[in-house]
Amino acid sequence: MSTIRRTIVVDRTPDDVHAYATDPSHLPEWQLSAVSAQPLEDGPVHTGSRVRVTRRIGAREIPTTMEYTEYDPPRSWGMRGLDGPVRARVHGEIEPLAEGSRSRLTLEIDFEGHGLGRALVPLVVRPQARKELPRNERALKDRLEHIGE
Structure with a gap:
């Protein structure tokens, strides 16, 4: 599989970046295809937490369940899709700069196809993600750098 990897520099602390990027309520603010994201349990995010994320794919809204596979503030986090024909695997890593x-x-980000998803991943999903990820990063950077203004 072909992992899509992108890096940006954000004028915020690693704590701020991690807190914002891993908070499910913020997902639709910086991920273009995310329509909504709701935690499936009460309490703070932790390894094993699950989130229902609904994404707009073309004209359809498709709900999927994502699970945090790693949660190490403020350094990293990981998530994986648990259902549906296309299941994402996401890893975020944060390095401190400028003290x-x-x-x-x-x-x-990478994708695993199941059933029909096997054909969709290389033909539709991965190309769409390659286009969307740079825009998502710009939106994340903009949101983080302008919080409180």
């Missing part, structure tokens, strides 16, 4: 006042965020 911790800035952050380098690296996002990696």
Whole structure:
């Protein structure tokens, strides 16, 4: 499989970047295809937490369940899709810069196809993700750098 990997620098601390990027309520603010995201349990996010994420794919809204496979503030997090024909695997890593006042965020995403999804991943999903990820990163950077203004 071909992992999509992108890196940006954000003028916020690693704590700020991690807190915002891993909070399900913020997903639709910076991920273009995300329509909604709701935690499936009460309490703070942790390894094993699950989130119902609804994405707009073409004209359809498709709900999927994502699970945090890693949650290590403020350094990293990982998620994987649990259902549907296309299941994403996401990894985020944050490195402190400028004595911790800035952050380098690296996002990696890959997809696993099941059933019809096997054909969709290389033909539709991966090309769409390659187009969307740079825009998502710009939106994330913009949101983080302008919080409180």
